[in-house]
Amino acid sequence: MNSFGRIFKVSLFGESHGDSIGVVIDGVPEGIALEREDFLFDIGRRAPGLKGTTARKESDEPVFLSGIYEGHTTGAPLAVVFRNENTRSADYAQFDAMPRPGHADFVAAVKWDWENDPRGGGHFSGRLTLPLVAAGVVAKKVLEDIDIHAELIEVGGEKDASRWEALLEAAAQEGDSLGGIVECRVDNVPIGLGEPFFDSVESLISHAVFAMPGVRGIEFGDGFRAPRMKGSEHNDPFGPDGPAKNGAGGVNGGITNGAPIVFRVAVKPTSSIAKPQRTWNFKDKKMDTLSVKGRHDVCFALRTPVVIEALTALVLADLV
Amino acid sequence: MNSFGRIFKVSLFGESHGDSIGVVIDGVPEGIALEREDFLFDIGRRAPGLKGTTARKESDEPVFLSGIYEGHTTGAPLAVVFRNENTRSADYAQFDAMPRPGHADFVAAVKWDWENDPRGGGHFSGRLTLPLVAAGVVAKKVLEDIDIHAELIEVGGEKDASRWEALLEAAAQEGDSLGGIVECRVDNVPIGLGEPFFDSVESLISHAVFAMPGVRGIEFGDGFRAPRMKGSEHNDPFGPDGPAKNGAGGVNGGITNGAPIVFRVAVKPTSSIAKPQRTWNFKDKKMDTLSVKGRHDVCFALRTPVVIEALTALVLADLV
Amino acid sequence: MNSFGRIFKVSLFGESHGDSIGVVIDGVPEGIALEREDFLFDIGRRAPGLKGTTARKESDEPVFLSGIYEGHTTGAPLAVVFRNENTRSADYAQFDAMPRPGHADFVAAVKWDWENDPRGGGHFSGRLTLPLVAAGVVAKKVLEDIDIHAELIEVGGEKDASRWEALLEAAAQEGDSLGGIVECRVDNVPIGLGEPFFDSVESLISHAVFAMPGVRGIEFGDGFRAPRMKGSEHNDPFGPDGPAKNGAGGVNGGITNGAPIVFRVAVKPTSSIAKPQRTWNFKDKKMDTLSVKGRHDVCFALRTPVVIEALTALVLADLV
């Protein structure tokens, strides 16, 4: 379903090549100052134009349909839309016969019986993360002092950021793509957020994060290193000011313990690559060669930190 | 909240040292043959008694309160309870002053203002996974041909299972504990399960799995190796019978693609250890030494595969 | 579905002739003093034994499985069950062939493909209102000063209560049954409860009240007289202390306005009657005569005020 949250609740809609995409945000407290400018910074962080991101010029101007009156939220649902422009639908015609490896083309066609909008990934497009970022801006306002910061810590297996540009360029030359790892850290978290048994903080954050296309894994605190540690190493003893270390990533028993929430997200390499791939042609019923032309990110992970912040903000705004 | 699922819906209740724990399962189709014996195998897989698991004798006998009539489900909610016995509440008295590192003692006390039941981890106890396993048995019946199998693939960083016993014994000697990694694989998955944008298959499975106490990470398919691969390596081209490899773990765009769903779960080392830990004494307001006596698993990861199967079954039963 | 509420959430289970019936209440704040005695008064008001109610001796003793520790709620889910006893299942055998007019026998058999538990109305039995009353007791505690009072204002069309006994006796003699109207009034209601657009106070209360078997209508304030009034008569002008009259029943635009919430509920006459009814015999495929023996209320409306209070309390506890 296209809604998330119980109290602070977002409903997402739109296909990348339809009229518009947007989001309805319900449960926004009244009286929050909110204007167009508040959205531009985060929207800009998601925008293409960085090295390794797509050359498409997207229309990223938010239009507010409801929920704001004289510069403040009203308590009624807030609807924000973005018009779609600058799409080249013809780019996508061939994928009916040859669904792109790594994409939802195939499963969407089966699930919706070939009635879905195939253009630009339709409702699966990464473009849907744009209204999410807008919802995240609102959520961050609700969270006030809670500070969410995500950043890329690895590209193509390389941790040293000074080498990323060369890697991206090389991959672009080959017509190939790279993945990355994003780390997100939340500071000033009140103790006690999380609603076990089923709505642990990790459950909610991972639920939200795996909604972002292209995520392959998530780990909190020591993450996949934890099973290789002993209890005496992994446990976080308490000190006078709370946990003295943070192997748990800020969460015990599904509930925040006052330490920063820390988690990492594995983002796959972009699926759309120019490099020829041998794959099945469903029309001709034979193996065939596919080269995905279009304009695509070499490494879309570069644009995801702000999306992960937004998703985290949605979860926390629903909990506080 | 203590419910999970939209159509096939479980509501969990109970504290480990209260009268009973149990689960109400709503949305069970009518007419499924179901008897006590169906539950014993999976309940047995979760039971202590294996090397490296606690010596407590738990009462694991399921009692059916409703929803079954003449050996078949009726379509009405199915309630299953397990009585608690053999508890030594005195074991837990000291944790008021010194919350156990890695446990929910501290956050639960803050969140519920010291009104929670502190005995045995209260509502956070691993014992709550017992009714989950029972719910999983029902879910598996609903899933019919879909086959879910989870197993431990790593203990204390060691992949070779023949060395686990020695590792467990050594850790027990030290009064320490070990973690593990569980791999779960689902076969015979129909194409098209998953409800993006927010209810992707990975979102739902990770939501459920992180409800299990002690999980630090989850990854699908290539997982955290994916960001180190190129698109041309990670992509799964199609062959005549569906995806020709399974780097995505059976899911594209949040929807099952017909390949097996494959994921791995990082389970932390048991938090309760006899080995002395320096931690804060909240009563005396000074650092102090804590040695958790009780009877605890050296490596509770050994008991988790059947729980992870159950959680996965709940997700899939809700989707089909 | 068998759950109700978003924050204060109840999950109901059980069939009248199974092992037990019960309720799991999630979202109960911690630290509320609660003991067995708190439940007995309301449970007693629902009990049979009054003139015009069934002669069955039900087991109405609440058993608490979880959520209470040392006489106070813990913040974890509270499970209460009632064992079923004293049932004569044989009474119900004939209804397979001849579903009782006015009952759910027929629809339940079709919906659940004849797998449902037919004894005593199964999951549809009025006995399920017993755990509801228990949940209502907890909800009333949560509501503190908000005072909910329901009472019968009409039996068999007669408003004068002194004549009810004679009416009931006469109906019993004929083997027939009577209905009634219950009025519920909530005092000390804070202004601002209700979450339009869809969760207006009237929406939530009517949703809950129509879950009670045998309700045919509900009206707030002037109710069905309102459409016969002019705006100038029906409108509630404001005075210095809030609305000066209460034609709206305490709710404007779906939100409480500080005046008492007032509504009336139409309860049908008991469907099970000894008086012979001509109805279809589905086995013999012909019209036949049915006389429902068993032990049934002449007028079950007499037992419903406390149930309507409980349902109202559930709604309000979820809103505050």
Add this chain to the structure above:
Amino acid sequence: MNSFGRIFKVSLFGESHGDSIGVVIDGVPEGIALEREDFLFDIGRRAPGLKGTTARKESDEPVFLSGIYEGHTTGAPLAVVFRNENTRSADYAQFDAMPRPGHADFVAAVKWDWENDPRGGGHFSGRLTLPLVAAGVVAKKVLEDIDIHAELIEVGGEKDASRWEALLEAAAQEGDSLGGIVECRVDNVPIGLGEPFFDSVESLISHAVFAMPGVRGIEFGDGFRAPRMKGSEHNDPFGPDGPAKNGAGGVNGGITNGAPIVFRVAVKPTSSIAKPQRTWNFKDKKMDTLSVKGRHDVCFALRTPVVIEALTALVLADLV
């Protein structure tokens, strides 16, 4: 909250005098033919212009933002918006000091701390029923053969429709308003719809119907006459083709029995009247005289049958 439905789910947004109002419909099956023309008939039935309705010219042109591709639904959320035009916000300035009797002005101001959009009733405006009607058009398409028909059966207490025009004219002359009763009937209902305990068909329909502003009561089948009947009169015996009469209004035990669903809705007289009303002036803190100028329906009940059809369609589309 502003969402309704579990599977077929609508999210409503907008204030009557903001930029736009609209609805996002999630869970629409793919492949349904749908075009602008499908919406015009029902939208027209809700439009002002009839005797006794407001003279405002509203912009009732639906704009589709997503979910439709080449004239068919795609399975992704369908967003429909309507731009607001032709509003005279100045009309509403005075209601800050003197909230209109019968309106949500007062409760909305208290609830949202005077941050709500007061113009035109803001998010409470009857104009929000316009996107509901659009959602109803989609729901009716989903329902295929199930036929929903609502009509006004009483205006100002008068059942004879030929006298309504004179009544309306007289009320308009006095600056007063009238109410009405709407009857809704659903034919070709499959047996078995409804999900007790809490989601009985009556629960869901009444929940939806009470979301419409100005409803005071709802009754099914014999309704408020049922409590005045004996069981032998009110019961619906079965005949060879299902229930032989329809005192229950098509529902037994919360589940449809195959007979038409029949219910009646009490709609209050319009609250906004030109006739002077004595009410509290919250600014001057004294009783004062209010005459609501603006352009308002004498009897908005005339415009509600199509809205009640839409709400009923939403409920049934979610159940089938």
